[in-house]
Amino acid sequence: MLKKKVFKVFLISLIILICVASGMTMFTIGNVRKNFEIGQENYGKMVEQISNLYSQKINLVAESYSLWDEFYAYVENPSREFEETYLSMDYFRKYGIDFIAAYDLSSFVYVNSTDERMLEYLKSLDVTNLKSELHGYDLPKSFKFPIEYFVYSICKKSDVKRESPVGFFVVGNIYDASDLFELHNLTNSTVRFSQSVPTIDSKMLNFIKILKNENDVTIGYLNFSTAFSSYKHLNRNIVLTIILFAIVFVVFMAYIVSYLSANLIRPFNNIVYSIENGTVDNIEQYTQRLDEIGELSRTIKAYLNQREEINVYLKELESKNLSLRRLNEEVRSLLEKDQLTGLLTRFVFNSQIERLYVSSLANSAPLSLIMADVDDFKKLNDTYGHLKGDEVLRRVGSIILKSTRMSDFLIRMGGEEVLILLPQTEVEDAFAIAERIRQKVEEEFHADAINVTISLGVTQLKGDDTIESLLKRVDDAVYMSKKNGKNQTTLV
16 A cells, blocks of 8 residues: 555656656747747847948948048049059058049049959949949959948038039958958858858858848848857757756755756856956856857857957047047148138138128128238338248238137138128128228338238129129229229228
């Protein structure tokens, strides 16, 4: 009877054990599947982010070059010196660029590449099909791997909306075995290129990047894949789970809890901590293990190290971009301010006159102009030398700066000729300002051995004026002042 009871209890316990083991087995399978789905999602995000960062450095170079004023001037007037200085492939290769090309609005201006086949391809591009801010891929004939390219319209830096392009700048990378190997190292994945849709291994983590050209036509695929180790050990884990559960169901429960805490919970907590804090110190001890924790630890370590390298690279790139922006600001400052007189340059005139003209007509607001010209300046230069002439211009410029408002545009048009743009100013007020400047100049040089005076013309924008007619009228006014005896202001 006792034996039957023991057998009954054993049988019931065995049934419960089998049910619990089966439940744990189903749970294990479901958990592996869930982990696979999560791993697939996270793997796809990681690979997509890294592959985009791989291309981003090329995009940043293309965007900055296309808004460079000197490059804009080069496309309008190509020069060998500019090409040798700024379009050398040795410089661009640092950013993973294998080819560059500049086009005006009708044909190519300059092409360069590390691959001779690309030169013919770039020269044969139809400029009319190029569009600003275009990113795509292509697979030219005789190429086994695709090319990635970025296209930007070439504009002046001030033309941030790219409304007045002078041509197009094309840069890109020729994907080859070295690129795929670098992506392999960055993503810890097997990377393959194929023109047909790749076959997906359901036991691997996969990410397929579709490569399309400018016409949204698929030209190929980049297939990233890496092993999902849990599948390898799934059957073994199920068997071990049943056996170990039967043996240690009661006797070694405390040991199992301690074992699980030491070998699973604590490692996973340390792995989570390492991911959240970006440090590999807590998981270094697990990288020598040959199980899933070891493989996961090695994968996380490689990922964190690669992420740190990417962050360092991005910081270096940000620093270089900041230096480039500062250099551009310094260049712009030199272009905008005349170093001799402290007045603005003709560069500012070219960028402001049309804006002021349109704004004044659109808002029915007055816009007045003053043109000033030093009398007999050529004779002064010939007699006393250019150093004395420069001193006179500096002093005249200082008087004009002190006699006008912050909102006025004081522009040295060239030589001794100064143009003052006075927004929101009636012609009578402009005439008063001009007379004040003329008198102060006369007073400034009254005690000097050289008697310096200026002749001025004043006018105001009229409804039927063009920019050319407005400038001609104020220039004629200066001419009348000089013709009528100099050292006077003529209002027209």
